[in-house]
Amino acid sequence: MMHRRTLLRAGTAALAGPVALNALAGGTAHAVPLPVQGVDLSSVLKAEDLGAVWRYSDNTVGDPLRILQEGGANWVRLKVWVDSPDGYHGKQQVLTMAQRANALGMRLLIDFHYSDSWADPGQQRKPAAWAGLSGGALEQALYDHTFDVLDGLRGQGTAASMVQIGNEINGGMLWPDGSTDDWDALAGLLTAGARATADASPGTEIALHLAEGGDNGGTVWWFDNAVARGVPFDVIALSFYIYWHGTLDELQINMNDVAARYGKDVIVAETAYPFTLDDADGHPNIIADSSLLPDDFHPTVEGQAAWMGALSEVVASVPGGRGRGMFxxxxxxTATPGNGWDPADPSSGNAWENQALFDFTGRALPAARWR
Structure with a gap:
């Protein structure tokens, strides 16, 4: 998700449509119920090791997983990097977090980046250990990595319920080999990941994840290519940040269309919204300018909660119950020294803390409650 955020697209702030406005007019403070009410908690273990503290709304200190689970979250999403510079986001951390989530009755989505750091539409770098691989050898490395993590999860009794084969792969992954400039090669890599999932963790659903959730033409072009080459998948996953990815109406149109067109459930795999434009650590935030935001949702605690209500209504409105949920x-x-955006630089700051569901003191915000 991360470095695409420097490629800001102004001009996507217009918010149209009755769904969003109904969420505000109805006075709802929380997201509507969905089968998948998910939270990506990939940064938690590192933050804990560095002394981060999270609190309930009454200021009582608590476990962030439990705080969010008691608020209604029922899925945890965890990213996997192959060989992260900071030693986090690998197999061992995923196994540890999976045990904690399982103890709370939460299901698991594993997000394979197939990189040593951030993978998104602007960067899909090969892991250093795979730099010299191509063709069948690269497919085998991807298969082995995927199998190893998922087999480890199943072996400890915390099998993943869903897996992403790649993260925001609009332009492909493992560049240059898996670029969409060579769809046959990309399909081979995606299929290798799907085979590893089926072999290591039977029953785990396979999601393919794109950014630009409001771009129907781009989504259809991508999935038409995947389907034409027989790439296996069960779920269409889309990122949707309203300050980059279009309007809620455009997201609704896209989700309705692709769910019907491909006969698949759809999830919003990533979203967020600021509760303030201030920052807590002196590092510039990715979203710090109100001109990037729609008029209907203010960068306030109330605006953040209203955003969750509006987006969840869009997902719930996909016909046939195909809108499975959101993360x-x-x-x-939160802004914890040492837990910044750059895994290779402990001095880097956090550009995201104003979009967390905990305020600058670590206290849970209203949007952390799904009910």
């Missing part, structure tokens, strides 16, 4: 991206990534 809030890194709601617990």
């Amino acid at each position: 809030y991206w890194e709601p617990a990534w």
Whole structure:
């Protein structure tokens, strides 16, 4: 998700449509119920090691997983990097977090980046260990990595319920080999990941994840290519940040269309919204300018909660119950020294803390409650 955020697209702030306005007019403070009410908690273990503290709304200190679970979250999403510079986001951390989530009755989505750091539409770098691989050898490395993590999860009794084969792969992954400039090669890599999932963790659903959730033409072009090459998948996953990815009406149109067109459930795999434009650590926030935001949702605690209500209504409105749910991206990534955006630089700051579901004192915000 991360470095695409420097490629800001102004001009997507217009918010149209009755769904969003109904959420505000109805006075709802929380998201509507969905089968998948998810939170990406990839940064939590590192933050805990560095002394981060999270609190309930009454200021009582608590476990961030439990705080969010008691608020209604029922899925945890965790990213996997192959060889992260900071030693986090690998197999061992995923196994640890999976045990904690399982103890709370939460299901698991594993998000394979197939990189040593952030993978998104602007960067899909090969892991250093795979730099010299191509063709069948690269497919085998991807298969082995995927199998290893998922087999480890199943072996400890915390099998993943869903897996992403790649993260925001609009332009492909493992560049240059898996670029959409060579769809046959990309399809081979995606299929290798799907085979590894089926072999290591039977019953785990396979999601393919794109950014630009409001771009129907781009989504259809991408999935038409995947389907034409027989790439296996069960779920269409889309990122949707309203300050980059269009309007809620455009998201609704896209989700309705692709759910019907491909006969698949759809999830919003990433979303977020600021509760303030201030920052807590002196590092510039990714969203710090109100001109990037729609008029209907203010950068306030109330605006953040209203955003969750509006987006969840869009997902719930996909015909046939195909709108499975949504994930809030890194709601617990507060401004903790050493836990910044750059895994290779402990001095880097956090550009996201004003979009967390915890305020600058670590206290849970209203949007952390799904009910």
